[in-house]
Amino acid sequence: MTTKMNIRNPLIVQRADPWIYRHTDGYYYFTASVPEYDRIEIRRARTLMGLAEAEPAIVWRKHETGPMSANIWAPELHFINDAWYVYYAAAKSTETVEGCFDHRIFVLENKSSNPLEGCWTEKGQLRTGWESFSLDATTFAHQGIRYLVWAQRDPDIKGNSNLYMAEMDTPWSITGPPVMLTMPEYGWEQEGFLVNEGPAVIRHGEHIFITYSASATDHRYCMGLLWASCSSNLLEASSWSKSPVPVFQTCEANGQYGPGHNSFTQSEDGLHDMIVYHARNYKRIEGDPLYDPNRHTRVQRFTWTADGMPDFGEPAADN
Known part of the structure; x- marks a missing residue:
C-alpha cells in the first residue's frame, strides 16, 4: 500500500505524460506534454515539490x-555519455486526422552541463522497424548495453500500437531487429483503442520491470506491467512475463480517472521509490480526450511486495 508523504497532488497541473529524472547534480528535471502540443519545456528543482513552482525553459x-510540425507528445530527458537527450514524438502539420496522428520518434542533443542552457541540436528521426505510427521512446542501460523501448504500429497487426525493444548503437539509432514485448490482448488493453504505449523502466532486486499504459486516454486508461530476470536475454520475447490484470487504474473513490503514462524517480532522501503519472479528477469529458488539457502530473510513493513485485496501490486523492 502507498504511504502519505509531503507531496501535494496534483503536483503540476495540465502536464500530461510526465517525466521526472533526478540527476547526479542533485536536481530533479521535469518535462511533459504541454496542452498546446507545440513545444518542449524543461524545468528543474532541488525537491519534487519545488518543481511545481520552477520556471520552465x-x-x-x-x-x-x-514532419515535426504538429502534436509534440511525451518528451523524455536522458543523460547519456556526458550529453543530454530528449526523445519525443511529432507529426506532420496537415488538416487531416490521419496526418496529425502519423507520429514518428525524434531526438534532440545538448552537450551543456545544464540542459536548460546551451544549444539543442536536432539529431533527426530515430528509425525503427517500420515507417509507421511510433511514439513514447524511452531508454535504459543494463550490463553495458543500451536499449530503446517504444510504442509502434505494425501494419500487419490489428491495433494502434504495441511495445518493442531494440539495442542502441548511438543515442539516436538502434541496431538489430526490434523485438515485440507486448501487444493489446486483454480486454482492459482494448477499451476504445487497442493500445500499449508509454513504457517506463525500473530495476529492483533481480528483475527489470516495464510499466506501460493501455486503452483510450479517458477514464479507461490504465497501466500494465512486464518483468524479466536481470540475467536473462532482454531481447528474447520469452524472457518477459506480463500481468494479466492492470496494476494501476481509475479509482472513483479517490476521484482519480485514467492514471497512466508514468515515469519513476526517488524521494529526496533516496529511501523511497516514487511513481510519476498523469490523471484527471473527473470522468466526463467533452470531445476528444486528447484535447482536454486537465491531465495533471501526480507523484506518490509505492512499495514492493515480499516477492519483489511493485505495489502501486491506488492513485491518491487530491490533497
Missing part, C-alpha cells in the same frame, strides 16, 4: 511545416 518549438 522552452528548449525547442515545433516547425511550421514538415
